[in-house]
Amino acid sequence: MQDVAANTIWWGLMGGLVAAAATTAGAIPVLVGRSMSQRTSDTMLGFAAGVMLSASYFSLILPGIEVATGLYGSLVWAALVAGAGIALGAGFVAWLNATLPHEHFVTGHEGADSAALARIWLFVIAITIHNFPEGLSIGVSFGGGDVANGLSVMTGISLQDIPEGLAVAVALTGRGYSRGRAFFVATLTGLVEPVGGLIGAAAVSVASDLLPWGLTFAAGAMLYIISHEILPETHRNGHQDRATAGLIFGLVLMMVLDVTLG
Helix, strand or coil: CHHHHHHHHHHHHHHHHHHHHHHHHHHHHHHHCCCCCHHHHHHHHHHHHHHHHHHHHHHHHHHHHHHHHHHHCCHHHHHHHHHHHHHHHHHHHHHHHHHCCEEECCCEEECCCCCCCCHHHHHHHHHHHHHHHHHHHHHHHHHCCCHHHHHHHHHHHHHHHHHHHHHHHHHHHHCCCCHHHHHHHHHHHHCHHHHHHHHHHHHHHHCHHHHHHHHHHHHHHHHHHHHHHHHHHHCCCCCHHHHHHHHHHHHHHHHHHHHHHC
């Protein structure tokens, strides 16, 4: 039993590291002077939202309801547990968003007083709040013992982390940071994903009854990020059609990955 738990925790950690590596890979072009138009950035952010939205439902909420049904013997109770888990996940990220000082690229400062923090660390905290639920979802997916489902979530999240890493690095260079420092910060923001992967996998593998709660909690956290952070960002610059097309493509791609790999 301990070997199984250790194996699933290892998968969660490795899945998070793959996602972190994808963020780093996405930021590499900034070192060689590549830039990104606002239209492309919004399209990529829409793609990221689509991947996260699809992963939330197909890889987290639906499996969570299925596991809860087996645990509690009632579809009604399973649906209620899923709803509570989603609400808790969204509420947790909302609490982080309100408590931790951070700064967004367009909307500016949010959270507690940030006078003592350098602006670059405000960006780091903002992206970290965004990335932690992604790592958590990977870890929880592997923690359930279904490696195929974990691989599906890891692949989808990693695919959307590539353009996200580039978007972060480009945004930072646009704010006057050097290319090397922008690359370093983008890489740093991805390192929270293996932490989330480790925590998620450990929690649900040690206490299997937590699996439906963990799956739906991770989904709620990602749904909050999609609604509060990503979608408003993609609709501020007049490129909502491109962003919506990116969202649909990301959702369909993640759905296909989930069906074929899971």
